[in-house]
Amino acid sequence: MMSSRDKILSAVKMNQPEQVALPSLDGLRGAMPATLDAYRKVLESLGGSLFEISDEKEIPALLAQHYPEMKRVIAATSGERSWIHEDPHMLEDVDMAVIRGQWAVAENGAVWVTEEEAPVRVLPFICQHLAIVISRERILATMHDAYEKIGLPLTGFGVFIAGPSKTADIEQSLVLGAHGAKSLVVFAL
């Protein structure tokens, strides 16, 4: 008897139409500027906030000022990293996680983060609040630019994060903080 795999593949082969060429992706970038201002505007419209900094050392004070209630803060950017080897479930009580982002996209506020920057995959989701550090030199205009820069995968997991976790499932009322981080702050170096 033919396996389901072979059955499906042979049916697909028999029924698929003649192949057409892939379209060119040139000319899809539009006129979106790749600037910090453009990025900030979109990020704020998603409920995120942005701080310009000149040194990562400014971050702890800014966090203490804007999030005074934080008990457990984890920084993947520096400092104590024993949590990397713990059971990921133990990150459940993390109030604030600070991670680096590789690229930021002005058209939609998204930041590309891989497991290089978040060595425990669940960290940017399970923390109550999230801070991402980006370089203003690495702000791109569109998603086309982002995939061009990212290239092919070197890591097992990567994610575009655009703003805090949210839902509008109850009568289309927007609520920030569904299952992931309740707020997102981006630090631009």
Place this chain on the structure above:
Amino acid sequence: MNRQTADHATLADKFNENEPRVNWHDETLWWVRAKRDKQAWSIPEWEQLREAASQIKLNVLGNLHGYLLQFEQQARQNGAIIHWAADAAEHNEIVTAILKQHGVKRMVKSKSMLTEECHLNPHLQANGIEVIDTDLGERIVQLADEPPSHIVLPCIHKKKEEIGELFHEHLGTPAGNADPQLLTAAARAHLRKEFLASRAAITGVNFAVAETGEMVVCTNEGNADMGAHLADVHIACMGIEKIIPQRKHLGVFLRLLARSATGQPITTYSSHFRTPVPGKELHIVLVDNGRSRQLGREDFRNSLKCIRCGACMNTCPVYRRSGGHSYHTAVAGPIGAILAPNLDMKDYADLPFASTLCGSCSNVCPVKIDIHQQLYKWRQVLVKEGHTTAGKTAGMKMMSAVLSKPGTFKRAGKMGRWVMRAFPGMVNNRLNPWYKQRDMPAPPKQSFAEWYAANEEKK
């Protein structure tokens, strides 16, 4: 399997019993459509993006066999375990077997319309496995023991007061409290416990990249990631049409998806799952369930381009006023009405007729599916195959007899105008569906042909 109990018109009638509710439903979805417009119009290259997306998907349909093999090979190299399911039953058996093998009794699932199409939840329940839907909208309809009514906004038919009552009963929120903020916070606390306790997680798949063997899952809530990263076993279920050729094509689709769906520039999370973490398992179930058959139907194969944004529902004048449940299928609205007859012509013969053929769906579709034309073509197939009701078939035959003979048409028109003048009760009654919620027009004194002849004489 859920078999048809009533047709679209009957179920829509039921939804229309509550007029203020229908008006609210209509306006809410139109508001989402307006948000989509605002996003689309802010992008000068929007139409080129739609065209590119449509062409990429057309390329996929023409080489699906090759791309599936490439995806399988890449995903295996990444350490994923690949399963193939010919139909819904096989899909459900595969998922159940994986869960039983790991002794899972209770687990979390993020949004997957494919598992709705396959009726996975009741199957797992019958096998002693409890599934917790974790998308807030899906959890709400699950607690209400209802199916989702919209693929992106599962509980769009529910008022917050009803949700407040459900949460009071199931999650212990204060009675009479319907504050979305409070209800969402309660769901967050309740589902966090489930995420932390679950050893297996099911997710859907938005895009699967042949080139890299990775899958992209888009959510706003973060539920797919909370489930998949905390569990030991991640099962991703996808229809075989979710394949795209290369990673760079994600740029096109991710720009279109959320803008078309809810008018956001992108979903909060666009997660790219490639390899399992060492010591954990990643299963990918590739499901056909009629898709290879639809691929062979020249007139309908373009429906497989769909990226499940729901824009065609939000804009549809029939969907907005009849509600998702009136379509009695997992994917409602215009796109559902061209997908469902492929699964079962008899059960879903009513759906292609649940449309005004206004074409708004085709105009907003981000992958440019000719939805309204396919609806029209399905009607012809369904009549030819004998799946329409005797009344409709007889009516169509009579219309065709009248319209094809000018003499008969003239006499019938005269008679009709006379009847409407002499016995208005013959047409202004409950038996005439055109009389429902509207008055019949006053019958004209003469036909156009008579008026034209009279005017020609005067010249």
